[in-house]
Amino acid sequence: MKVSRTNIGHEIACEDAEVLAVLLHGYGSSSEDLISLVPYISTTLQKIYWFAPNGVEQCEGFGYSWFHYVGLDSCFEELCRNRRRILDIIDTKRQSVNLKWSKVLLIGFSQGGMVALDFVTSFSENLLGAISFSGAFLGREVMNNKAPICMIHGSDDNVVPVDYLVSAKKFLEDNGCDVSSHKLMHLAHSIDVRGINLATNFINRLTEKESIYGK
DSSP states (O other), rough: OOOOETTTTTEEEOOSSSSEEEOOTTTTHHHHHHHHTTOOOOSSOOOOEEEEEOEEEESSSSOOSSSSSSTTTOOHHHHHHTTHHHHHHOOOOOOOOTTOOGGEEEEEEEEOOOOOOHHHHHHSSSOOOOEEEEEOOOOOOOOOSSEEEEEEEETTTTSTTTTHHHHHHHHEEEEEOOOOEETTTTTTOOHHHHHHHHHHHHHHHHHSSSGOOOO
């Protein structure tokens, strides 16, 4: 796998890709963090275009963010303000690889996980699915419940407490979403091999469906 730097992040390109996987990093981080995990994700489907953009805002000091952080229970409006900018980044890449929205998979960590969960449940188009590591659902409603969701969270997370996993699962399932959730014991605010394996299995389950083949 060859990682390439772009003007907005990093990517692992794939000719004739059948899936576009968008990697959304956490607050204060950059595209390099999640793209470095891709070699450890052993998916059945090889034709995946891995796209890791930097967040739309520059953080003070170092890194990027997807929206201004003002506290977990107070930043939904900040996320909403940047929805269009985030959508434009993903849509530009989607069009360049000539794939339908139903072939787009969102994978996010922390703040990126919050974006993934928001996007997949608020966007009018049906996506392939979403994976949230150590994220949270910030919204107040679900406008689209078609895409499967996988949430993975450490029991010892002191940045985004695991209670956010529990509340998100209940709210999303109550609104008709297909949700698989996994609490990983003795894991803090991080991604470990257990999370990678769970994400890999989820991606394989999505891409093994007959409907995935063809653009």
